[in-house]
Amino acid sequence: MLGYYVDLAWRSLKRTPILTALMVLAIGLGIGASMTMITVLHVMSGDPAPGLSSKLFVPMLDPRPVLEPGEKQYGINGTPDGFTWPDALNLLQASRADRQVVMAQGVVSVRPRRADLHPFFVHSEYATSQFFAMFGVPFRAGGGWTAGQDRERARVVVLNSKLDHKLFGNATGIGRTVRLHNTDFRVIGVLDDWNPQPIFYHQARHGVYGERDQVFMPLQTAMELKYPINGHFSCWGDGNDSYESPDCTWAQFWVELDDPVKVLAYQRFLDGYLGAQHAHGRFPRDARPRLFGMMDWLMHEDLIPGNLKMQMWLAIGFLIVCMLSVVALLLAKFLRRSGEISVRRALGARRRDIFTQFGIESAAIGAAGGLLGLAVAELGLWSVRHGPGGYATLATMDLPMVVGTVVLAIVASLLAGLLPAWRACLVQPALQLKVQ
Amino acid sequence: MMEVQPILATLRHHKLIAALLALLVALTCGIVCNVAFMIQRQAALVRLPSGVAENELVTIESVSLGHDRNAVVQHKADLAALRALPEVRNAAVVAGLPLSGSGWSMGVPTGPESESPVDASAYYGSPGELATLGLKLVAGRDFRADEYVPLDRSHGVAGLDRVPAAIITRALAERLWPGQNPLGKAIYPGKGAARIVGVVDRLLRPNADSGSDNYLSMLLPMLPNDRDVTYVLRTAPQDRARVLKQASAALSRLDDDRVLMNKQTFSQMRAAYFQSNHRMIGLLLASALGLLFVAALGITGLANFWVQQRTRSIGIRRALGATRGNILNYFQTENFLIVTVGVVLGVLLAIGLNLLLMSHYQLPRLPLWYLPVGAIALWVLGQLAVLAPALRASHVPPVVATRSV
Numbered sequence: 084m085l086g087y088y089v090d091l092a093w094r095s096l097k098r099t100p101i102l103t104a105l106m107v108l109a110i111g112l113g114i115g116a117s118m119t120m121i122t123v124l125h126v127m128s129g130d131p132a133p134g135l136s137s138k139l140f141v142p143m144l145d146p147r148p149v150l151e152p153g154e155k156q157y158g159i160n161g162t163p164d165g166f167t168w169p170d171a172l173n174l175l176q177a178s179r180a181d182r183q184v185v186m187a188q189g190v191v192s193v194r195p196r197r198a199d200l201h202p203f204f205v206h207s208e209y210a211t212s213q214f215f216a217m218f219g220v221p222f223r224a225g226g227g228w229t230a231g232q233d234r235e236r237a238r239v240v241v242l243n244s245k246l247d248h249k250l251f252g253n254a255t256g257i258g259r260t261v262r263l264h265n266t267d268f269r270v271i272g273v274l275d276d277w278n279p280q281p282i283f284y285h286q287a288r289h290g291v292y293g294e295r296d297q298v299f300m301p302l303q304t305a306m307e308l309k310y311p312i313n314g315h316f317s318c319w320g321d322g323n324d325s326y327e328s329p330d331c332t333w334a335q336f337w338v339e340l341d342d343p344v345k346v347l348a349y350q351r352f353l354d355g356y357l358g359a360q361h362a363h364g365r366f367p368r369d370a371r372p373r374l375f376g377m378m379d380w381l382m383h384e385d386l387i388p389g390n391l392k393m394q395m396w397l398a399i400g401f402l403i404v405c406m407l408s409v410v411a412l413l414l415a416k417f418l419r420r421s422g423e424i425s426v427r428r429a430l431g432a433r434r435r436d437i438f439t440q441f442g443i444e445s446a447a448i449g450a451a452g453g454l455l456g457l458a459v460a461e462l463g464l465w466s467v468r469h470g471p472g473g474y475a476t477l478a479t480m481d482l483p484m485v486v487g488t489v490v491l492a493i494v495a496s497l498l499a500g501l502l503p504a505w506r507a508c509l510v511q512p513a514l515q516l517k518v519q
Numbered sequence: 520m521m522e523v524q525p526i527l528a529t530l531r532h533h534k535l536i537a538a539l540l541a542l543l544v545a546l547t548c549g550i551v552c553n554v555a556f557m558i559q560r561q562a563a564l565v566r567l568p569s570g571v572a573e574n575e576l577v578t579i580e581s582v583s584l585g586h587d588r589n590a591v592v593q594h595k596a597d598l599a600a601l602r603a604l605p606e607v608r609n610a611a612v613v614a615g616l617p618l619s620g621s622g623w624s625m626g627v628p629t630g631p632e633s634e635s636p637v638d639a640s641a642y643y644g645s646p647g648e649l650a651t652l653g654l655k656l657v658a659g660r661d662f663r664a665d666e667y668v669p670l671d672r673s674h675g676v677a678g679l680d681r682v683p684a685a686i687i688t689r690a691l692a693e694r695l696w697p698g699q700n701p702l703g704k705a706i707y708p709g710k711g712a713a714r715i716v717g718v719v720d721r722l723l724r725p726n727a728d729s730g731s732d733n734y735l736s737m738l739l740p741m742l743p744n745d746r747d748v749t750y751v752l753r754t755a756p757q758d759r760a761r762v763l764k765q766a767s768a769a770l771s772r773l774d775d776d777r778v779l780m781n782k783q784t785f786s787q788m789r790a791a792y793f794q795s796n797h798r799m800i801g802l803l804l805a806s807a808l809g810l811l812f813v814a815a816l817g818i819t820g821l822a823n824f825w826v827q828q829r830t831r832s833i834g835i836r837r838a839l840g841a842t843r844g845n846i847l848n849y850f851q852t853e854n855f856l857i858v859t860v861g862v863v864l865g866v867l868l869a870i871g872l873n874l875l876l877m878s879h880y881q882l883p884r885l886p887l888w889y890l891p892v893g894a895i896a897l898w899v900l901g902q903l904a905v906l907a908p909a910l911r912a913s914h915v916p917p918v919v920a921t922r923s924v
Contacts, residue, residue, distance in 0.1 A: 102820070109813050116806070192584050192778060201771065202584055202778050264584070389880055390795075394802065400550045401806055401813075407543045408817030414536065415824030471794045506535070 084436075085443070092444035099416065103448065106412050110452025113405030114492045115459020120395035122460065122484050123467055126477040127292070128386055130378065131279035135219055139377040140180075140338050140346065142353055144170055145370040146329070148319055159384055162373070163332040164315035165286060168306075170360075171334040175211060179352045180338035181345065182217040185302055186210035187312045187334055188285055188295075194262040195250055205246060205297040207263075208284075209305040209312075215241075215272075217339050218284060223247075224255045225272035228301055236304045241272035246297040266308055268300065280477055283377065286314040286335050287384050293473025302334075329365070350374050406499045409448075413503040417441055421510050428512035437508040445500025446493050453492025460488060526853050533825075540821055541861035544897055547814040548865025552893040553872045554807045556885050560729055561800045565793040567733060569617040569785075570688075570721030572653025574756045575608075576785035577763045578616060583746040585776040590744040591669060593774065598645065600769045601752060606762050609753040611651040613644030614670075614743045615725050616751065616785075617736075618792040622725030627706045627737070629695055637694050637732070639687075640724040641708065643670065643741040644751075649686070649719075651753050654738075657689060659702050659717030662740040666716075670741045678741045679709035686717040690734035708739065727792070729883075749781075759784045811900060818904035822850065826912040833912055834919030843913040850909035851902060858901035862894040869893065 096103045130136050143162045158164050166174075171185040191207045214220070215227040228239050240261060247256050247270075256270040278294060285291040306326050318324045318331040326333070340346045353372035360366050375383060424437055460480065467478040480488075530537050583593065594612045601610040615622040622642075626635025642648070649661045662684055670678040685706055692701035692715070705712035722736045750770070754762045763782055770779060781788070790797075826833075833846055873885040 105816055105820070109816055112809055112813065116809070192582070194584060194776070201775065204582075204778055204780075390799065393876075393880055397550070397554070397803075397806055400546070401810055404543065404546050404550070404810055405813050407539065407546065408813045408820070411536075411539055411543065411817040412820035414539070415820045415827075419824060419827055470798050502535075 088440045088443045089447070091440055092447045095416075095420070095444060096447065102412060102416055106409050106416075106448050107451045107455055109405045109408050109412070110449060110492055110496055111455025111459055113402035114453060114456030114488060114495065115463060116398040117395075117402045118456060118460040118480075118484070118488045118491070119463030119467065120391070120398040122464060122480050123391060123474070123478050124387055124395055125484065126479070127281065127391075127474050128381075129280070131281055131283045132218065132377070136377045138181075138339050138341055139217070140340050140349070141375040141377065141380040142174070142336060142338060142349070143373045143375065144353070144357065144366070145368050145372075146170065146332070146366050147368060149367050158315075158317070158332075159287075162383070164317050165332045166334040166336045167329050167332055168327050168334055169329045171336045174336060174338075174356070177352070177356075180349055181341050182213045182339040184211050184214045184217050184337050185334050186214060186284065186337070187302060187305075188314055189305065189310050189312050191263045191298060191310060193246070193250070193298075196262070197250075200249075206295040206313075207298040207300065207305075207310075208296040209300060209302040209310070211302050214299070217337070218279075220277050221275035223273045223275040225257045225270070227272055227299075233301045233303055236307045237301060238266060238268045238304060239271045239300065240268040241274060241299040242270055243274045243297045243299075244276060247273045263298065263300075264308070264310065272299075274299075280474075281381065281386055283381060284335070284337065286333075291473065292477065346374065402495070406495055409496060409499045410502055413445060413448075413500050414506065417444075417503045417507040418510075420507075424507055424510040425512045428510065434508040437510075438504050441504035441507050442497060442500060445496050445504065448500075449493040449496025450489065452496060453489035456492050457485060457488050523852065523856070526849065526856060530853070530856070536821055536825070537857050537860075540818065540857045541864065543814055543817050544858050544861025544901065545864035545868055547810050548862055548893050548897050549868030549872050551807050551810055551896070552865070552869035552889050553876060553885065554803050554810075555893070556873070556889055557882070558800055558803045558807070560882075561796050561803070564727065564729055565796050565800070567723060567727050568721060569723040569789070570652075570654055570719065570734075571617060571785065572753065573785045573789065575653065575753050575759075576651075577752050577754065577759050577766070578781060578783060578785065578788065579750045579752075579763070579766055579770065579779055580781040581748060581750060581770060582778045582780065583774070583776070584778065585774070588774075590746060590748075591742055594645065594743065594748065597750065597770060597773060600773055601750060601766055604752075604762065604765050604769060606754045606758040607752050607766070608755075609647060609651040611645045611648040611751050612743055612748050613642065613648055613652075613751055614745060614748060615640070615642050616749060616788070617723035617725060618727060618789050619725050619749070620792060624724070625708055627691070627695065627708060629704070629706055631707055631710075631712070633707075637691070637735055639691050640736040641739055642722070642736060643739045643743060645742060646740075648738065648751075649717075651751050653753065654722060655720040656686075657718050657720050658700075659686070659715070661717060662686070662738075666740045667742055668740065670744050679739075680711050682708065682711070682713050682739050682741055684716045684740055685713040686719060686738040687715055688719055688722045688734050688736050690721075691737060692718055694735060706737075708737075713739065811896075814897075815900055815904040818854070818901055819908065822854065822905045822908035823911075826850070826908045829912075830915055830919060833915045834917055834921075837915065837917035838920040846913040846915070847909050850905055850912055854901050854905040854909075855898065858898055862897055865897065866890045866894065 144166065145163055146167055147163055175183055175185050187209045189207050189209060190204050192202055192204050194202045212228050212230045212233050223244055227241060228237060232239060242256060250256055250261060251259065255273045257273065259270055260267045261270055280292055282291045282295055312333060316331060316333040318328065320330040324331060338349065340349055353374065357366055357372055427437065464478045464480065468475050583590065598610050598612060601607055622640050624638050624640045627637065627639050628635045646662065646664055646667060666684045668678045668681045687701065695701065696704060701715045701718060704715050721734055724733055724736050727733050752762055752766055767779055767782055836846065869885065869890060876882040877884065
């Protein structure tokens with residue numbers, strides 16, 4: 084029976100090629116536009132560290148003074164921009180998590196020894212020693228630094244493979260020196276390819292995408308050399324605005340906790356820390372410390388820029404209008420065949436049969452529209468890739484999205500066909516024959 | 520206009536289709552009004568004139584790495600070398616440019632102890648900045664050589680406290696002293712008074728946005744002594760690429776211990792600043808056109824169906840004496856009535872969507888005139904979409920009434 088309906092659908096669509104083409108076009112445009120935006124948002128909110136993300140946590144304390152009425156709240160959606168250095172150092176030294184890292188980001192100038200290279204700037208990551216182990220960063224050669232080197236403020240750096248290649252060619256630069264700003268550093272490690280998207284460990288009020296860090300060095304080294312930090316550095320009170328001030332938030336503190344029991348224990352530890360600090364008159368807001376899971380934290384930072392969300396809603400609005408048009412066209416197409424329906428009904432077809440027949444016809448149109456939609460979405464993603472924004476290069480469809488596109492198109496056109504098919508199966512057998 | 524009564528009577532039997540049509544029109548109207556508003560805002564933004572001679576400027580940002588040199592001395596040497604280049608008409612070292620994306624803004628109190636009514640962007644650079652940028656002076660004069668003070672970045676921009684003069688934009692003058700002559704009045708960017716010596720027509724801020732404060736800026740006679748400065752060169756439009764290349768080479772030759780960045784023409788800087796806005800305009804335009812096209816598709820489809828369904832009744836009416844014009848008119852009026860219902864709903868939807876956008880994306884209120892324009896657009900669209908089916912209906916011969924299909 085199914086084969087018969089498919090055959091009927093095929094004949095019917097062939098009979099009105101222009102109408103069919105228009106319906107396919109409407110579905111294709113709507114699905115293509117929506118899937119372009121859905122794909123962009125999907126790749127932007129993916130898990131940048133699969134396997135690790137469930138073990139990584141971002142504690143957040145709020146050391147800021149009580150907000151005066153009318154005062155503007157700075158920070159990331161209610162939480163501060165980061166930790167103060169004294170708090171970060173205390174928690175680092177307490178070492179109550181499986182691993183913990185304090186970090187910040189900046190830009191340094193590289194002054195190559197080679198005569199054919201002009202000086203240039205690169206993004207730099209300043210972190211404590213467990214950064215590489217905690218985030219599963221792969222090394223091509225050498226390795227990271229030790230906690231001891233953190234304390235000694237050692238002049239050591241890890242380069243990413245691109246910068247290593249640029250400076251030292253095919254031989255790795257391990258053991259050689261590189262001049263950053265006015266200081267010589269010894270290269271102790273070279274990373275393998277590693278570029279998680281979004282760059283989850285960066286401080287951000289929105290997601291950071293693209294290519295960033297090329298140089299990694301001990302945080303305390305960068306602090307001693309007074310390297311500037313990119314990102315939000317908020318201070319209050321009349322104290323000094325130095326990195327070490329207890330009244331300036333800027334540092335990011337992340338921990339690794341391998342099981343739920345440890346997560347609970349760490350939350351208790353943070354609560355205890357807050358209590359102890361109260362004794363010193365700090366933390367006037369008395370907000371309970373929070374412990375974000377990594378994916379929750381990314382959500383909290385609000386990865387997706389507002390204009391992209393708006394574009395997605397626009398695309399969905401467009402899809403709805405497209406589908407309404409398809410409903411109208413299908414209604415026209417199905418009811419035009421009232422004569423045929425009534426004959427089939429008179430010959431014994433049940434309402435259910437008519438309904439199935441038209442359902443299959445809608446699905447066939449949907450499938451064709453889905454294929455066109457795929458082409459439109461590929462075109463849309465191609466244009467996103469050639470546009471601005473660090474996320475541009477990410478904009479490609481994976482297999483689930485391809486399948487999802489066609490499925491969405493079929494489901495949408497089935498929904499669109501629901502009303503017309505229902506109207507069609509209400510056609511009275513006898514009445515239609517009489518009128519004819 | 521023909522009798523509306525029989526049309527309404529017929530529509531009562533086709534509630535579903537009429538409702539579908541009205542819904543389609545309403546959604547299209549609601550979305551397109553808001554999209555058109557967003558296009559208009561973005562288009563106005565990317566067309567903002569900067570006030571500088573955009574076709575004649577090239578810029579090079581230079582960051583010195585050698586910390587032992589005197590920045591002011593180095594800038595002088597650099598400028599001398601740049602001015603010696605054959606096609607360079609004028610050169611200056613500046614901090615901040617319109618549409619560069621980053622700049623310095625501050626309050627401008629009009630009394631030593633008073634609160635500032637607005638924030639304004641401060642530009643400063645070497646003597647000749649005004650002429651190099653090609654700013655249009657509408658009152659007063661350029662700075663005199665003896666008015667320049669060093670910025671003195673190493674002492675917390677101490678130069679700001681000693682700056683004796685300022686040139687402000689007309690917009691800033693109007694904001695500070697509405698309706699008065701600003702020349703000779705004083706602002707207090709630092710601890711001391713800076714007299715207004717000149718007014719320029721326009722000077723866009725480094726970060727232009729959709730707000731109304733885009734031209735609140737001023738020039739201060741302070742010599743940059745930052746290590747990160749921008750050289751601006753003025754040349755003939757056709758020489759820009761060549762000048763850029765020669766100037767970079769000249770700067771590197773003088774001192775290679777620096778990073779040269781953002782080597783670009785002002786036009787490129789503008790294009791880069793508005794790149795995402797241009798994309799947004801393209802995207803919004805495409806979706807508006809797509810929406811209208813798809814809506815027209817739906818309207819035509821339904822009208823076609825209706826005509827087909829009523830072929831017999833049309834024949835009967837023709838046989839009873841209705842003219843072709845009457846039939847054409849019938850379908851057009853019917854379409855007009857349904858679209859009108861859709862437009863009324865659409866206007867409400869447009870306002871609702873706008874409120875939603877206002878709360879989520881800081882969009883301002885939709886100007887009311889968009890609503891009638893959107894309504895007219897949809898009426899026209901409806902009439903165009905129904906024209907072909909209605910014409911076909913009017914060509915149904917009366918004899919159809921006597922046939923059994």
